[in-house]
Amino acid sequence: MSEHEADPVAADGADQRSLINTRWQRTLEVLSVIGPPLTVATALLVYFGWARTDAQAKSMGLDVSLFGYTVQDFILRSIQSLFQPLAWLVVIGLLWLMLDRAVAKLMETARHRDSIRRTATAVMLLGFAYAAVMWVAIVTQPERVLLYVPYLIATGLVVGAWGLSVRRRAVPPAGRTLRITPRGLERSLIFVLVTLLLFWGTSDYAQALGRGAALDYQERSALLPTAVVYSKARLAVTAPNVREVSAGTEAEPLYRYTGLRLLVVSGGRIFLLNDGWTLAAGRVVVLPDDGSVRVEYGNAAAD
Known part of the structure; x- marks a missing residue:
């Protein structure tokens, strides 16, 4: 055997190390994706509990600081009201992942790429247009509290961004142009914007529930x-x-x-x-x- 001939054992070891490195890289990618939503969900729970309690206290002629609630208290006071919305958010996320995987499987066949690209373009335009219309509705009526509209804007942005992502993936590798803007920066900006919209919508919804809770005390104080x-x-x-x-x-x-x-x-x-x-x-x-x-x-x- 020549000394320059490849060693099968060394090659297998290199392949194994490459496989391990790939798995670690995928694990880190998954953690980077899962981490921010968990952080945002916890922050939403705390902020939701505070905003709800603050609106309730003000309606009753008090200040929320008088109650001396802790972070854990705010989370517990918000879970009951946020349990169903968060459950629906998880269900929608799972359905979206299933849909994205199905679309990715269809794109493996070249004959479906053109139709997928056209459909993704329409979804992208409709999503961004819907978010823009909802934004105009809020800007033109600053004196009104339009519940759920920030959530609708966030939904439009997410749908539009997903349509843009599918449209890019549907382009054959030979037809792709050089990227000018890093995809990571683009996704980070969308993530930050959607997060801000979630906080905005949560604030409006929490304050409405807080005022409703104060009114409920008026109607059921005898209980x-x-x-x-x-x-x-x-x-x-x-x-x-x-x-x-x-x-x-x-x-x-x-x-x-x-x-x-x-x-x-x-x-x-x-x-x-x-x-x-x-x-x-x-x-x-x-x-x-x-x-x-x-x-x-x-x-x-x-x-």
Whole structure:
């Protein structure tokens, strides 16, 4: 055997290392694709919970900072409302991947490439045109809050970008021209724009749900747990329908307050609503949760 003849064992080792490197490269590509959506989803959950709670607090005459909610609290308060939209987003993403794979399989046959390229061109133009029309609808009506329109703009951009990608892939390698703009930069810009639109739409939707939650408290305040407050010091609560009764003696004064409903206990504070609470005339009673007062809670259904 000549010393210049290739060594089969060395060749197999090189092929194996090349295969491992290829797998690692694909793994890193998958992680780079999966990572940003997970980060965006977490940020959306936190922001959604904050925006929803902020709008609800403002409708009730409060500031969200009074509640002392943590990041975990905001996420938990947003999951119930965002669970179905996120589930639909995952389902749509899976369907899109299946469609993209089917289109890629059709492009393996040369006779389908022309029709796929024409269809992809139409999809690209329609997607970008739809996003532009929705954008004009928002710009021309700045005083109105158009729910879901930012989501529709993001959808148009994603559909248009996918049509552009399919159109490029449908061009035979011999007919492709030199790329001037890096594809990575183009995808990054689209990703950033779609992310901003998701935050925008989430803010509008969250604020609408927050205002709806405040209105729901007005209509269903009688279903909240009852609260009876005992305090050695007179609290002088002046909220409507709240009754003060002296339950102690001159030597050991004790005051009892009834006609209150529990809103939430958070941030070292107890938030109470008066019976018959309304957005226009209701009051929110805030007490320290430090042992200076004693509160007895009861089932509203038992009243």
